[in-house]
Amino acid sequence: MRTCRVPGAPVGQTDAVLSAYSFDTTGPSEVRDHDEISDLIDKPGTVVWVDAVNPSHDELHKLEEEFDLHPLALEDVKNRDQRPKLEVYPSHSFMVVYVHRDGKGQMEEVFVFSGPEWIVTVHHHEGKTPHFDIGEIRQRYTRTIGLTCNVGFLLYVILDEVVDSYFSAVDHIEEKLSRIEDHIFDDVNPERDERPIQQSMLRLRRDLLAFRRRAVPLRDVVLSLLRGEVPWVGDETRVYLQDVFDHLLRIGDEIDNQRELIGNAVDAHLAIVSNQMNEIMKKMTSWGAILLGSTLIAGIYGMNFDEMPELRYKFGYYGALGAMALLTGILYVMFKRKRWL
Amino acid sequence: MRTCRVPGAPVGQTDAVLSAYSFDTTGPSEVRDHDEISDLIDKPGTVVWVDAVNPSHDELHKLEEEFDLHPLALEDVKNRDQRPKLEVYPSHSFMVVYVHRDGKGQMEEVFVFSGPEWIVTVHHHEGKTPHFDIGEIRQRYTRTIGLTCNVGFLLYVILDEVVDSYFSAVDHIEEKLSRIEDHIFDDVNPERDERPIQQSMLRLRRDLLAFRRRAVPLRDVVLSLLRGEVPWVGDETRVYLQDVFDHLLRIGDEIDNQRELIGNAVDAHLAIVSNQMNEIMKKMTSWGAILLGSTLIAGIYGMNFDEMPELRYKFGYYGALGAMALLTGILYVMFKRKRWL
Amino acid sequence: MRTCRVPGAPVGQTDAVLSAYSFDTTGPSEVRDHDEISDLIDKPGTVVWVDAVNPSHDELHKLEEEFDLHPLALEDVKNRDQRPKLEVYPSHSFMVVYVHRDGKGQMEEVFVFSGPEWIVTVHHHEGKTPHFDIGEIRQRYTRTIGLTCNVGFLLYVILDEVVDSYFSAVDHIEEKLSRIEDHIFDDVNPERDERPIQQSMLRLRRDLLAFRRRAVPLRDVVLSLLRGEVPWVGDETRVYLQDVFDHLLRIGDEIDNQRELIGNAVDAHLAIVSNQMNEIMKKMTSWGAILLGSTLIAGIYGMNFDEMPELRYKFGYYGALGAMALLTGILYVMFKRKRWL
Amino acid sequence: MRTCRVPGAPVGQTDAVLSAYSFDTTGPSEVRDHDEISDLIDKPGTVVWVDAVNPSHDELHKLEEEFDLHPLALEDVKNRDQRPKLEVYPSHSFMVVYVHRDGKGQMEEVFVFSGPEWIVTVHHHEGKTPHFDIGEIRQRYTRTIGLTCNVGFLLYVILDEVVDSYFSAVDHIEEKLSRIEDHIFDDVNPERDERPIQQSMLRLRRDLLAFRRRAVPLRDVVLSLLRGEVPWVGDETRVYLQDVFDHLLRIGDEIDNQRELIGNAVDAHLAIVSNQMNEIMKKMTSWGAILLGSTLIAGIYGMNFDEMPELRYKFGYYGALGAMALLTGILYVMFKRKRWL
């Protein structure tokens, strides 16, 4: 039986299933030395997993030599911002995937090299903790598969973790969208500032597009694995990868769904804005009529005709004021009833 | 000849065709005990149908043991909210379908496990009665096929019941849409509140999208059955499944149709709102002209020129008032004719 | 050589090519009795065509027994409103097509059963005469093919008649659309009521969608016939069916075309409505400026300053009125020139 | 070696490569008699090209007999307005293509029959000269291929001439579109009449759609020729037909491009119209404020208070006028600066 080593556990420990090695800006951790890794690679029944966080170019070149990585793949790692893809070279495969947990524009790119008995993952992060959580993957691996060691299963667990992060992202987006939809119809009044809604809808559309661009091509990656294009991913992982593929289809459906929903919300909002214009114009017309009506009465009694009996009345002035108040009241009630005010 | 047992009928009765077993929040009903089910499973010529409503995790695990269900499938049952799909494991198949009867957002997820001589259905419901109506299915089964017992036929009847619920949902949606369309053009006036229309159109679009997401992937499920991917669904059900497939195509057509119709209605409504703005503005302009015209006459006779002969006329004042009334009348008729008022 | 009998011609006549039998709400016509039909079916060299208009369920069941029709197909006939399709059962085929002549929403559903030596057509109609015109089909059959008798040719003639009705429908729609387009740009003025245009555009879109749903799936039906899925439709009808297929492609093109044109018209109309708003606002601004300008002059000479020389002028009042008229004239010409009025 | 005869050259001349025959409304030209054509058809090494312009039904029937044309094809020629297509009958092929030179809605339909050693083209035109220019085709044929005679090459030259006419049409459309785009942004002012722009955009969209409907299906025609479906179009024309196919792809790209560009222009124009409304409203507000401000000053000094010191000032009146002028000036400059005027 093979002996594997778990990342995060001391390399020397015998009960460990996989062995990990991580570079970090704070310096490498949980690593003995390069010789030991070399030993482990050559040792037949051992799967080695090396995880490099924010590696320098020097460190990348050490990995390149150690595992004989293809220069085109390494170029992609250096350039970053690649399309999700799977490339199969004679001695190893190269995979680019994105972890996306919060539904915002930022995603964490993870490069996964895998040979028959080793996996190398490279990722960068700017925040405090990486979104690509190797501890969680180790736990999930142990939970799902137990102590057998198998590169295919490890790849599956990594992909499953990635796809799980997408469900979390979809949930975040769904929540944001539903908040926007509520906001569109809630408390619509001419005083409301519509710009933040428009801006958040535009931003959500942008985020969804970025997400889609990263998530949808992953289908082809998993499909290639299912078709057996990577020889060391055996048939025993088939059912599991099928499950991942299924989840990716669902993610794709959800993203398309959200895109259409946000499009509908944009339409609805535009109609709301048009409608508000009508509301404002009705108010303007109503108040204009009320003010102009009273002004007309004042104008009439400001005329200089010799014979204007009302002007001689003792309470003529108050009558005129009363007429204005009455007109205002009547028009106000009338417009209120017609919902123009 | 096989002996089958009908769900809802006492297990011991000989004239019964299928045997059912149901968990419920109110406790299991129509069930003897687990031993009896085990016996029935092992008994060669018997088809057992176990229907579990709102089962607890414990009850699910009992089913898992009894029927040797695949852990990935059971995980899906626990997580719920799956994509409609068919998964074929060596000893049984796993199907996810949705019952949708009322055209609103809510749907009832039904998980269907089927082996060569048994079917297990699991569903949850919150309302008083489940949308997945096993009594109706039993009746339909007896009506269509008579007393022969066959897992494939039972699967067909379940799918047919599901697709029938979609026709009911489509009818509901069609009715709602046609009410909205009528409402858009009926009694259009500036007093009308447009917001409820917009909101109901947005909601209908959302419901249609949700429906589509659940109904359209079912085509692939039925297609897989037609292609014979599940060995215990034989050729004798082919014509029947073809009929279900045909109905699903029609449902898909109808949904796409409704989507386009609702999109057209949204366009038409936006145009109506724009048009209303024109109507309001015409009214505003008309009343503004009428009021300002009279105000101008009042202003003219409010001027303080020494020589203004009209001011000396005995009926000058009444003449001015008459002029105002006349102007108002003329403008009113004029605008009315041009349909500005 | 075979002896065939024409529908509408006395069954006994030897120069007749096909024999027809028709149920109607006004009672059956041109029919001897069921025995005779039974005889004709069994007679080897004879093609029987039975056409049933508005049959009752009883009459359908008689046909079912006589021709051994499949119960699923008969269910579709009873439910009506099916998708255009072709279903091939071992002893006969079942086809659903729609006749559509006037471009409005209503279509006439025709069910066509065909065996090796017989055809049964079932259709319902509410108007005075059915759109599915069996007299026309008989004439066309005789004209095209002469006196040979062949189920395949008869099917072709029926399909050709159906597709011909689509060309008539397309013409109606095209005419309606072109009338709408003219109406959009003709005599645009703020007085025009835009609502009927919007409503007719929405209705036309709905009609087009309904038409498309009925006409486009017919392609697959004809394709299946071309592929030889119905054994008694031989190679000699191939060129003719290809012609029908070609016409269906053209119909599909035309419908898509009309859909895009009506979409463009909707866009153009929305722009026209927006534009009209600008026209109304320009008018409003112009008249507002003219009235307010004169009001201002009146206001100025209504001021109560002790020293206002103009007030003392003999023709001051007329001067002021003249100034108002002049201002009105100047502004009027100015706005007219700028096309604001 | 074969002897061919050129259309337009006397039939008897030996240096002529192809022989042509043309019907016209002005009577047939460049033709000896039908017997001669019959002779030429039967003569083995000769390719005959007969071009019929605006033929009567009688003349069509003569051609039908002479060349044994299929009745379905001839029906299409009589009905006209066919879809571009290629139909292959046992003894000859039938092709429908459209010549389109000026980017407007009108196109010239050309029917091309071709047998192993003859080509018959039929076209109709209403203008002075036909768009399908047989002189140009003859020249092009001689220029490209020299004196060998070959039906396939002649078909290629006809198709090349047709596709060349499309490039001319695309150029016309591109020019029109670019003029519209310039017009949209050029000299935008509230005085401009937007309706002609909208109408020309709608017309351009309609023309593009009509063009697309005629040009895009031609791809399938050329593809069928490339696949060798017409036996007398040999491999030696393959490279040439590939070139035509390539040009058709480019035409298709261009049309799709233009469609999207015109769609964008429609969007931009709608935004311009909305924007103009804002401009008009700003102007209206500005002038309203200026006029109402002065009116208010006039109103104030029109009040009848006993104690209004300004009224007693000698230059009070001029002061008030000055205040109005000053207010007008200030507001004018202010609005001008804010670009409201």
Next chain:
Amino acid sequence: MRTCRVPGAPVGQTDAVLSAYSFDTTGPSEVRDHDEISDLIDKPGTVVWVDAVNPSHDELHKLEEEFDLHPLALEDVKNRDQRPKLEVYPSHSFMVVYVHRDGKGQMEEVFVFSGPEWIVTVHHHEGKTPHFDIGEIRQRYTRTIGLTCNVGFLLYVILDEVVDSYFSAVDHIEEKLSRIEDHIFDDVNPERDERPIQQSMLRLRRDLLAFRRRAVPLRDVVLSLLRGEVPWVGDETRVYLQDVFDHLLRIGDEIDNQRELIGNAVDAHLAIVSNQMNEIMKKMTSWGAILLGSTLIAGIYGMNFDEMPELRYKFGYYGALGAMALLTGILYVMFKRKRWL
């Protein structure tokens, strides 16, 4: 081992890898004479690369003779503005690609002929330096592959340089788009001129379409190379061409992405413009109410009633002015609070 010659290096130098020859408007450079090229072509182990910048028709014909280029291909070179494509003739292949570096409409068309041991590139440029940078390609070739000489590798380097230019173009477009998006929401006020934004969005859409038309068909070209349609592009370049293909997929994704983003921005801008109209109308209403309110007060005290006690008050006039100021103040604060001002 082969001896190759680098463009830009003297032809006679032994350490040079490839040999180049360039025409220019300033005359040919880095060229000995035609005889030498002829010699090099015939010399078995040598790859010759001839680069012709802005060649005259005469110079093109010399190349045609020298390398036996196909006349159809040469016609394309003369006509220019071709679709990106790959054509394979028996003795050589012909490729059309576009270099696009700055994201604006202008692109540089490059024609690439390649035989088993030679490459001829033809391009035209109007600016000072060509976008197709042969120096950069030479460097890249040497850097990637070293001194071996191979037509396939050279083709790969040319394609890689082309695709690299696309990344630069995408960056430019992305930057422009993000500037537009910022501009849409930044400092939105009724004073802003919206037309430049609309115009730049329309222009960006046009540029994107033009870019897409040039970049996307390149996929098929690379795919053809990958499928081995050009015999002298061997398997050793497969991984490299796969990399180019991958980059093209990413470019295609980016372009589609940008198109959708710009579409969203157009939507958002339209909503902003609609919203601004509301803002303007609120301002207009507010100021109208303030001015009309004060005018009404002035009108009231301009009435000529005999009994108007306020008119007799000593400070009545100031009271009226105060009332106007108070009303103005109250309305101002009220509208300010409601954000109408």
